[in-house]
Amino acid sequence: MDAALQTQILETVDKLARERVLPRAAEIDRSDAFPRDLYKAAGDLGLFGIWIPEEFGGTGPDFATPLLISERLARASASFALIYSNCGDACTPIVHSAPRHLKERYLPGIAAGTLIPCFSLSEPGAGSDAGAITTSARRVGDEYVITGRKSWCTNGSVGDVFVVFAKTDREAGNKGVSAFLVPRNTPGFTIGRDEDLLGLRGSPTTQLLFDEARIPADHRLGEEGEGFKIAMVCLDEARLNCAAMALGVAQAALEVAVSYAKERVQFGKPIIQHQGLQFLLADSTARLAAARSLWEQAMTLVETRRDRRASTFAAMAKLVATEAAMQITTDAVQALGGSGLSRDFPVERMMRDVKAFQIFDGTSQIQKMLIGRYLEKVGLPFAET
Ligand SMILES: Cc1cc2nc3c(=O)[nH]c(=O)nc-3n(C[C@H](O)[C@H](O)[C@H](O)COP(=O)(O)OP(=O)(O)OC[C@H]3O[C@@H](n4cnc5c(N)ncnc54)[C@H](O)[C@@H]3O)c2cc1C
Known part of the structure; x- marks a missing residue:
């Protein structure tokens, strides 16, 4: 996708996240109710069409933009990011493998957000x-x-x-x-x-x-x-998407922790000036930056190569981003002290939300198994082999 169009879409997503999703995030968590109005809002903005070819009512398919959208939505609500991005997991097999009459019948509704796959x-x-x-x-x-x-x-x-x-x-x-x-x-x-x-x-x-x-x-x-092959086709994207959501939540949790640490005063100064706490936040920042770099590298590899090495990078990105997010959100709760456990602040929800990212689309152990198999059969994934 052309860079200017991608920037425009991401600005639209940021506005949706800021004005509609973020104010609802705590209530969606508390009520456990599917936010149908937000699904419709995303549909009205054309955000589901990004996975679907133009001839079936979409604007895609595009590789990187949906991943960037997920990361941004997850900063506001991990639940809504998953609700949104699950559409990609579900409609990719239809786009790739359905007979034409099924594509004509279902894809336009999925693109519009009126049918949920x-x-x-x-x-x-x-x-x-x-x-x-x-x-x-x-x-x-x-x-x-x-x-x-x-x-x-x-x-x-x-x-x-x-x-x-x-x-x-x-x-x-x-x-x-x-x-x-x-x-x-x-x-x-x-x-x-x-x-x-x-x-x-x-x-x-x-x-x-x-x-x-x-x-x-x-x-x-x-x-x-061919079903197993069809299921596996979108697995690299699904793992990169899971990493995207983990990074989005981790960034949001870190932002809350840093701003709280600048405000909260103990022993006569803001707690961010206590080295012990500063180190905790520094670790989180470095962890997030490292996980993000690996995710970006894996996205480039999967988009351009789609080989076993690229899949290994997708597995590493998922593993590292989700483990980092678990640690960063847990440390954000720590940085807020007792307030971190309170539902008056979002970090306890973020900590609960990211746990699932270590489990679906292949658990952390399964990602390690895949990386280990590559080491055994091929070698280190860093150079051309
Ligand atoms: C929120 C959520 C949404 C989901 N959405 C979907 C969906 O839309 N569609 C869908 O089809 N599925 C979905 N899943 C299912 C998800 O893919 C599975 O939960 C996941 O694959 C793990 O399977 P399991 O829960 O049966 O755990 P198990 O496979 O029973 O694993 C239990 C534990 O054993 C470990 N383990 C298993 N095998 C090995 C091994 N060989 N080596 C080392 N350790 C191992 C695992 O890492 C894990 O720690 C979802 C799950 C969750 C939690």
């Missing part, structure tokens, strides 16, 4: 080990019959259309997974309960139940057996 891979027995899913899709004439149970589906209870991964061949491992587009009103498909989570409240995380749910065979994305 969801991505459903995880199951009660298959989280990190996504290939272990047991939900099945059986071909019967011109239909697929889907049976199983999904968990942790972001935006599930408010979703309109679901990218669902199911086994079409139980014996074929990852190659037996296929992807489907399941509209909300499909007979046999029931939206289950929302989880009551520690953080990211207001962004629903939902169970989905499929009891012989029947969808037309032309609602399959890609070929039979």
Whole structure:
């Protein structure tokens, strides 16, 4: 995307974040209610179209801009940043792999923000080990019959259309997974309960139940057996997006901590003048700058190369940014003392919110596993090999 247009979009996002999202952030957390008005506001500004080609009503697809948008929204509300960016995770498989009639039917509504798409891979027995899913899709004439149970589906209870991964061949491992587009009103498909989570409240995380749910065979994305590949296509972006949100929250928490430390007086001077506390804030600042640099480097690599080395950088960026954000938000609570624990200040919410970033889109341990595998099979990821 042209730099001037990107700057203009980010200014619009900053205004939305400042005027609409930030004033609502605490209330969204407290009520755990999906902010439909803010979703509509983002849709009216065209922010969902950024993942979708022009011929289907979008303005994209663009690689970096949605990541920069997520980072900025997360400074105001991590929950809303996830609600927004989950659209990218869910519509990328449709953009890449859906038959044309499905793109024509669903993408314009998704671009406008009037249809909410969801991505459903995880199951009660298959989280990190996504290939272990047991939900099945059986071909019967011109239909697929889907049976199983999904968990942790972001935006599930408010979703309109679901990218669902199911086994079409139980014996074929990852190659037996296929992807489907399941509209909300499909007979046999029931939206289950929302989880009551520690953080990211207001962004629903939902169970989905499929009891012989029947969808037309032309609602399959890609070929039979391509589902796992389709799920993995957007994983680098998803990890960079998770890092983006972590960096946004960490920056907001650090800003609160620094301004509080300049105001709060103990032992006769502002606490920022006590070296012990100054060092804590200095560590946070250095940690944030380092994580941000790695994230920017990983974005450039993923956008330009899309190879295994780039994926390793995406994993490192996710690992480092989310671990840094956990530490920075925890230290921000520390810098505020007792006030840090109070809901009168935002840092306790930020600390609760960033915990989830160490878990979804591959836990920290899974990122380390991926980095470790690269070391084993290829070597250090720093030079051309
Ligand atoms: C807020 C939120 C939103 C989510 N949204 C979605 C969504 O929209 N769609 C979707 O499909 N899923 C979603 N998920 C699910 C998410 O992807 C999984 O929670 C994640 O992959 C981890 O799986 P699990 O929770 O089953 O943990 P498990 O896989 O059971 O892991 C438990 C622990 O074991 C560790 N572990 C597991 N395997 C290994 C290993 N090989 N080596 C070392 N340690 C290991 C993990 O790191 C973790 O610490 C969401 C989750 C959350 C919390």
